[in-house]
Amino acid sequence: MQRFSLGWLTDYRGRVTCGPVFAYGALYGGVYSLFVWVYERSGLPGMPIAAIILNILVAIPLSALLVRRLHDQGRSGWWLLLTLPAYSLGLEKEWYRLNGDFEALLSPQPIWVNVIMVIGVLAFFGATFLPDDPETNRYGPNPRFGVPEPAT
Template identity: 35%
Template sequence: MMSAVAFSVLPLKRYAEFRGRSTRTELIAFYLLVLTVTVLLGWGGTAISFHAQQWVSSGLALLLFCPSVALAVRRLHDSGRSGWWLLVALPFLVASAWAFFARPGPWAIQTHLEFPWWIDVPLGLTGAALAILLLLDDEPGPNRFGPNPRYGPAGEPA
């Protein structure tokens, strides 16, 4: 049985692997690790300056973008769906890019950008839909994306 730490760093070891399957435990452990690191680095960056905190969080987001996408694709594979279902998150990417480029300048302090309700509602619904897709139960046996990572070669729980 793998420890929670091993599950949380596994996506970093498989950072650009878009084939295969990943378990819900791996997904949850990874995002708990990311949340913990983000909070710790945010506190450290804020202690230095607000701009340092923005640079640290932006750098962390860029570093973890590929492992996060690869993990989400493998998680979708685990429930029998194509990785293209990740495009449900496209409104988030568009809204994030818009919020980033809508700033008056690179050093402008902007803590929150207000979106109108007609943008907030679809963003919330697509976020909920993606969360449901990522947290759905896996297919018990092998599927077209490979064997179930929760089971050993004999089909018994690992």
């Protein structure tokens, strides 16, 4: 019998199919939406700080999954760094939204900010949606086909 393990949360080695990435994204989206919904109805102070901390904590397992997804495509996990500037700008926008500073949120941005956001989004979707390497690559066997059993 296998034990349940949370080691995958910080495991940057190996390969993973896109299914776990989608499942984690859906789980995070639901939890974060519930978190914001409860906060907006509670009137408690400190939500922007809590939301930023939650987003950063959630980014660690997501980055592990995306690095392993890049490995599944035969790419280095360092490609994920292309999403970091866009992620940072997204946190800034979330800060403005949660503080109710809609003037800053909706103010015109320099074109370079939009270019960074587009590059980050394209890198994220590339890591998620591009097809996998069907063969065994330097990161391991294709997880869609299972790991071959060792000969006894």
